Amino acid sequence: MWVLAWNNPKIHTPERRKTWLACEEHxxxxxxxxxxxxxxxxxxxxxxxxxxQNP
Structure with missing residues (x-):
């Protein structure tokens, strides 16, 4: 599984990260x-x- 970290600069602060999980195929x-x-x-x-995230 992969984590795609993203944010929408129009509504999120620069340090904010939303995440989607994706399999290799997607x-x-x-x-x-x-x-x-x-x-x-x-x-x-x-x-x-x-x-x-958990050092």
């Missing part, structure tokens, strides 16, 4: 969807995301 499509809108901030494996 990761690229969802990344492109968010990227075209300028929302995508990061794409990381779920294990890495969990490790970074």
């Amino acid at each position: 990761r690229e499509h969802l990344s492109q969807f968010l990227g075209v809108r300028g929302f995508l901030k990061d794409v990381v494996l779920l294990q890495e995301w969990e490790s970074s």
Whole structure:
């Protein structure tokens, strides 16, 4: 599983991160969807995301 971290700069503060989970099959499509809108901030494996959130 992958975590797509994003925010909408029109309504979120710069440090705010919303997340979507994606399987390998859908990761690229969802990344492109968010990227075209300028929302995508990061794409990381779920294990890495969990490790970074709970040091």
